[in-house]
Amino acid sequence: MSSSSGVWLEDLTWLEAQARFEANAVVVVPIGAACKAHGPHLPLKTDALTARALAQRLIEDLPLIAAPVVGFGFYPAFTPFAGSQHLSAATYKALLSELLGSLRGHGVRRIVLLNTGVSTEAPIDEIAAGANDLLILHMRGLGNSADALLDVPEGGHADERETSVVLALDPRSVRMDRLAPEGPFEKTAATGDASAATAFKGERILAARVRDIVTAITRRWPDIGPAS
Secondary structure (H helix, E strand, C coil), X not given: CCCCCCEEHHHCCHHHHHHHHHCCCEEEEEECCCCCCECECECCCHHHHHHHHHHHHHHHHCCCEECCCECCCCCHHHCCCCCCCCCCHHHHHHHHHHHHHHHHHCCCCEEEEEECCCCCHXXXXXXXXXXCCEEEEEHHHCXXXXXXXXXXXXXXECCHHHHHHHHHHCHHHCCHHHCCCXXXXXXXXXXXXXXXXXXXXXXXXXXXXXXXXXXXXXXXXXXXXCCC
């Protein structure tokens, strides 16, 4: 396995991981809920699915190490919905702080936190304050150039944008007969209208996000070049 290619941390031996860390590798930590309600039409795994897909595409473009997806987080608005898993802000910050501490303890000096959530933004920003070795990327600010494709860009959760992404990544998991709005967030865990969602749009949203992430990483650390 070439040290110039991107890779998942879990696929390395500890000696291979050590060698990459000593070579000043950039480690991407994808963050996405493993189980969080996404309306009546999307699976609970939506955020984790998206986080892993973005990380996979990143390691195909850049010689990064992708750490395992952090699947537990701070999601207070979703606690009423069955299956949604939530940590308190304090527990979530402690979790991330310990994970970052472990990486730093092994010699990692350049870390990207790639966050797919919204309620997770504030706790992440709090633990990142003043840290010179971190690049924080919140998905809400990525890939906006693809918004022109959307019929109903308003929404924010399990909407046309998010549903299109899942259609691109795992179409069988989408309940196509339940895309239309069925009520307010308090009843459905969805906002916006997913009726016009398509895999075509999803692929382009993902591509736009990856472009923005690559730009941000290479701007922060110019020595990071394309994977080979």
